[in-house]
Amino acid sequence: MTKTMSRAGRPRSFDQQVALGDALDVFWRKGYEATSLDDLTEATQLSRSSFYAAFGSKRELLLHAYRRYADAFYADMKTLADEHEDAKAALRAMIKALVDARPDDRGCFCVNAIVELAPSDPELAELGRAHIQRMCALLEELITQYGTRRPLARAQAATLMTLTMGSAVFRRALVAEDTLKSVQKQALGLLGLT
Template identity: 90%
Template sequence: MFWRKGYEATSLDDLTEATHLSRSSFYAAFGSKRELLLHAYRRYANAFYADMKTLADEHEDTDTALRAVVKALVDARPDDRGCFCVNAIVELAPSDPELAELGRDHIQRMCTLLEQLITRRGTRRPLARALAATLMTLTMGSAVFRKASVAEGTLKSVQRQALGLLGLA
């Protein structure tokens, strides 16, 4: 529900209906709407990172691994829901310090994964760190574009440009 409607637009009735719980059972299980969101965010972020790490580890060739990860980051959600993490960060980070911290942690973890791949290519760490942050900015922006139903051709162009930064286009 949070992913589809956003946090503010999701009512307690939406959540109890989706979970098939009474209000009292919902509060007993999750504590609050916000606690459920934080739990969902952590779970999604951990699973997403694990998927990207697995994808990177599947390829011995670093360039192939980078191509696969960047493509997966741009194509992560091929529908108009966008990325759950990006959606939550955009909606709530300005007013929720804990969610903002979770967002920074997720971004940092993803940047570190990209940085490790980039340094395996022989790129020095300061440049690898900057390239990783740039790639994350582009791929997270593509999630916002996807949420706004921007044309697929534009998203493919973003992917090519991101790979072009690495000389992989």
């Protein structure tokens, strides 16, 4: 008899990265606590045993999903910055992308996870700090290239991250678009980019 499974319970067509993306989508839509193992096995099309073999646990899967999202987010912002010839244009584009209102937005997955879990999960809190520090470093470098001295550039980068992460919470709460546009204007004004 020929086996049609490559591992117990897992179809040959299983792609861990696709399944991780499907699980990330569920966590992003529902939040960690409200996401059940049934939700995850349905989204990934895995049996429970295959789910545990592939990802270990619901929490481990969330941490993988967080890292994946944070890495992709940073890469997108770095690419956006690199597409512009000068720091001023790069900063304008990044602030617009970070604050811009989008209809039916789920907010930022990183921000959602930090707000929900960081107070009780030190490992997730550390991942959150690392993501924030990496984004602040990118902004700080651009602000420095724009002509601001390092100590002030560092403070402005942290302020911009606070504004943009707060706007992600606003989007999640479906705050009016004009309020988000006002946040964007304030963020641009901080750097004299209005």
